[in-house]
Amino acid sequence: MNNFTYYTPTKVVFGRGSEGQTGALVRERGCKKVLLHYGGGSAVRSGLLDRVKDSLREAGLEWTELGGALPNPRLSLVREGVDLCRREGVDFLLAVGGGSVIDSAKAMAYGVAEEGDVWDLYCGKRQARAALPVGAVLTIAAAGSEMSDSSVITNEDGWIKRGYSSDLCRPVFAVMNPELTMTLPVYQTACGCTDILMHTMERYFHPEAGMALTDSLAEALMRTVMESARVLTKEPENYEARAEVMWAGSLSHNGLTGCGAGGDWMTHKLEHELGGLYDVAHGAGLAAVWGSWARYVYRFCPERFARFAVHVLGLPAGADAEETALRGIGAMEDFYRELGMPTSLRELGVAPTEAELALLARKCAAACRGGGGAVRRLEEADLAAIYRMAL
Known part of the structure; x- marks a missing residue:
């Protein structure tokens, strides 16, 4: 048996209707301005995004939005998100979606917290020292990014896909309602x-x-x-x-x-x-x-x-x-x-x-x-x- 360190700081809220607790979970962190990050239109069409917004509103939180995360999430969108977060004074990243959305939010969390190009982390030029807190409302059971220390991003310049792992980006909470996956x-x-x-x-x-x-x-x-x-x-x-x-x-x-x-x-x-x-x-x-x-x-x-x-x-x-x-x-x-x-x-x-x-x-x-x-x-x-x- 090898020596090991086991670290899982993510608070899991699991079950039917659990997305209604999202706002309270963000408020527990003492944060005030959220980037609501999601992928395509399914979160909108299903009404999930509106339910999450209602929860944020009830918790007295402000938010701004960025959709468009794709499978094999793109570096260009990460950079757009970093700029948006800095302009809007965001202090919390909330991913509503699957692993691609969560990975994208994690990369933004690194990028906002530190100077320099976030891609430097993924290509091994430096190690992260800070990251904004990330939370997840999971809609796809697959990547495990909602509790992991890792994220994977694709750089369109050369179509290079690279992962980066750090405990700094483990989500502080994961909201998991299995009903949200039934339409997949x-x-x-x-x-x-x-x-x-x-x-x-x-x-x-x-x-x-x-x-x-x-x-x-x-x-x-x-x-x-x-x-x-x-x-x-x-x-x-x-x-x-x-x-x-x-x-x-x-x-x-x-x-x-x-x-x-x-x-x-x-x-x-x-x-x-x-x-x-x-x-x-x-x-x-x-x-x-x-x-x-x-x-x-x-x-x-x-x-x-x-x-x-x-x-x-x-x-x-x-x-x-x-x-x-x-x-x-x-x-x-x-x-x-x-x-x-x-x-x-x-x-x-x-x-x-x-x-x-x-x-x-x-x-x-x-x-x-x-x-x-x-x-x-x-x-x-x-x-x-x-x-x-x-x-």
Whole structure:
């Protein structure tokens, strides 16, 4: 078991009608002027934005608005938000939406609190020293950004997608009403479930001895998400399944399922370059490359992959760990297909040329400062091979 620090300062308000408490939660922080940040028109059409505004009004708070956050949130909108916050004297960032909106708000929170270009954080030129407080009203269970220390932003100059992590940007509260996710398209729900699973899978697959309790928590979370995802493909308005997935999304990325363990984040690194270059849905991109990554590295910790096959997917344990591991990888891909997720780049809708494969690998290696991975260290040639396998 590794040493670890577990820090989760986010106050969670969970359940039906919980968005009505938003104003009071902001007021608890002693803040007075809110940037209300959201994405497209769904928050407006559903009436959620009006309910949040009513709550802010009842709490005696002022606000200004900035919509337009996109999947794979853009640096240009972050910079626009930073300028708006400074002009308006904003002292609190409130994200109403999913992970993209929350990530965008986090980046703005850094940008307002410090001088200098916020992109410097995401490309590794400096570390953040301050951030405005951020709160979230969650509408999509997926990224886990409502309780995590991380955010991911895409720079349109070169279409570079990079993440940055700091406890400074952990939301001070997260309002989570599972009913708000019921109108999501089936595909978007499936993408979200895939992302949630991957946040724990990336922590689960490592070559080191783990922690029995953490492993058991991780396995139970993954089984629960898979069971609930199957329910939601047929019953999208099933409140209990929505609630299970929403809470799992938060626990999957707040550090709990990695305590005392290692972790290998190369599937996310591989997908980030796909998202940056082709603007694909994040969960779908993860599903498209995971099987190729797994087959490329499983021999370096076959027992771990075999345990996943048995404890998560319910396959019988075989005498040979590598054989069980391979059956587990195939079974996981079958599950992705069951949800309508792609298991190759072509199914994802992209067909990179050889030059584009090389570019993806080069950008991914650069993001990892030459290479990365815990199961097996992957350098540029390895990354290119995995992208090629994923075709």
